[in-house]
Amino acid sequence: xxxxxxxxxxxxxxxxxxxxxxxxxxxxxxHLLVDQFAKIYTGNAVEPHRRSDTLKSDRLLFTWHPSVxxxxxxxxxxxxxxxxxxxxxxxxxxxxxxxxxRLSKHLLVNETTSxxxxxxxTGRRPHMVPMFIDYEYFGxxxxxxxxxxxxxxxxxxxxPKLLVQIAQAGHRVVWLxxxxxxxxxxxxVHPNLKIVTRxxxxxxxxxxxxxxxxxxxxxxDIHAAGQTTGLEALACGAPLIASAGRSATIFADLKSVNVLxxxxxxxxxxxxxxxxxxxxxxxxxxxxxxxxxxKDTVMQTLGKVLLDRPAPL
Numbered sequence: 520x521x522x523x524x525x526x527x528x529x530x531x532x533x534x535x536x537x538x539x540x541x542x543x544x545x546x547x548x549x550h551l552l553v554d555q556f557a558k559i560y561t562g563n564a565v566e567p568h569r570r571s572d573t574l575k576s577d578r579l580l581f582t583w584h585p586s587v588x589x590x591x592x593x594x595x596x597x598x599x600x601x602x603x604x605x606x607x608x609x610x611x612x613x614x615x616x617x618x619x620x621r622l623s624k625h626l627l628v629n630e631t632t633s634x635x636x637x638x639x640x641t642g643r644r645p646h647m648v649p650m651f652i653d654y655e656y657f658g659x660x661x662x663x664x665x666x667x668x669x670x671x672x673x674x675x676x677x678x679p680k681l682l683v684q685i686a687q688a689g690h691r692v693v694w695l696x697x698x699x700x701x702x703x704x705x706x707x708v709h710p711n712l713k714i715v716t717r718x719x720x721x722x723x724x725x726x727x728x729x730x731x732x733x734x735x736x737x738x739x740d741i742h743a744a745g746q747t748t749g750l751e752a753l754a755c756g757a758p759l760i761a762s763a764g765r766s767a768t769i770f771a772d773l774k775s776v777n778v779l780x781x782x783x784x785x786x787x788x789x790x791x792x793x794x795x796x797x798x799x800x801x802x803x804x805x806x807x808x809x810x811x812x813x814k815d816t817v818m819q820t821l822g823k824v825l826l827d828r829p830a831p832l
Contacts, residue, residue: 520826522557523568523580524550525588532565545720546653547814553581556818560826568592579624579825585616593622599825601627602645603746604765605636617641625825630746632765646824649817650769652747652808656720657754659805660728662798667691669791670730670757672723672748674698676739678762679705684784685734686711690791692734693726727755732794735761736782749776754808758797760790773807774800 524532528550535551537543547555554565565581568588572578573595580592583601592598600623605616617640620626626645628634637645668691671682679694679701686692686709693713696702706714715722727733733752735745745766752759759776761767767778775797777790819830 520561521563521572521575521578522553522561522565522825523572523578524553524565525568525580525582525584525586527584528582529565529567546656548653549651552651552814552817553821555814556821559818559831560822560828572597581825585619590615590619590622593619593624596622596624598623599625599627601629601648602633602637603629604633605640606765613640627824630765630769632768646820648820648824650746650750650812651814651817652750652754652812653814654754654805654809654812657724657727657751659754659756659802661756662758662801664729665731665757666729667731668693668729669732669734670726670752671695671734671736672726672752673735673745674701676737676745678736678738678782681736681782681784681787682712683708685787685791688784688788693730695723695726723751724755727752727757730757732791732797733757733759734787734791735759735766736787737762737764737766738782750808750812753801753804754812756801756805758794758801759804760787760794760797770804770807773804775804 532550532554535548538545557563557565568580578597579599580597581599582589583603589598602620620637620641626643627648628637628645629648629650634645671694674696682692682694691711693715696714697716702714702716746769749759749766749770753770761778762782763778763780770776771778777797779786779790822828822830
């Protein structure tokens with residue numbers, strides 16, 4: 520069996536392979552994890568999908584991108600699709616996604632909200648594959664080593680107006696934002712709000728490991744975009760405050776996490792003031808991430824689901 524990637528995923532994989540080959544300070548990410556899985560379980564590294572692969576029976580496109588190319592391969596029974604949520608979308612896109620999910624030979628999810636959405640949309644019961652982050656890279660740091668600032672990672676669906684309010688209330692906020700329009704609009708709004716962009720993975724890890732708390736205020740809930748962000752923060756020992764939504768359901772039961780039902784400023788201010796209580800449980804949360812995001816378990820599950828074979832001896 521030959522595992523294939525689409526063009527976009529292949530570009531990301533080549534960059535991650537280069538990082539690994541040159542010893543760059545970077546975590547293991549999904550693309551390279553799948554590549555390692557393919558080498559161990561099939562003996563072949565991941566290859567780019569080509570038109571000629573359509574005629575070959577021993578090919579499987581593994582993707583999480585809802586593309587026309589993926590739909591065509593799904594119709595031929597040659598797709599393993601990892602769905603990170605359905606969410607709100609227009610009718611045409613919903614029909615497209617539901618068709619892709621129904622036709623995919625192997626349908627996977629990695630958290631229960633997406634599982635319920637996929638079952639409601641398609642009538643299929645998807646396979647559950649573990650979540651993944653490189654918890655060895657994003658290592659735990661205790662609260663004693665932390666500074667007095669809040670760290671917000673990402674701009675996908677975040678609530679910049681609430682970040683400004685928090686800064687105006689006297690809290691230092693560091694916001695990792697890569698969207699030019701948001702950077703232009705908010706870079707100089709308040710001295711307590713500092714925007715950083717295009718930082719290295721080591722800088723990202725340092726922010727997780729030194730912030731007083733990680734915050735995820737959201738105005739949209741289109742998919743579990745904050746899954747990786749939240750898991751990385753928790754692995755590093757950061758208390759986490761998050762808006763209710765798909766991402767928050769993943770770790771809402773952890774005692775170092777405070778999930779807020781709304782973006783009420785008063786509610787968020789109270790939660791920030793309550794961070795010392797969350798700090799008592801950060802080691803437990805980091806241990807939870809370690810148990811639930813193990814790469815070997817991910818590979819074993821992919822082997823069983825995609826290839827119907829156990830781990831090689």
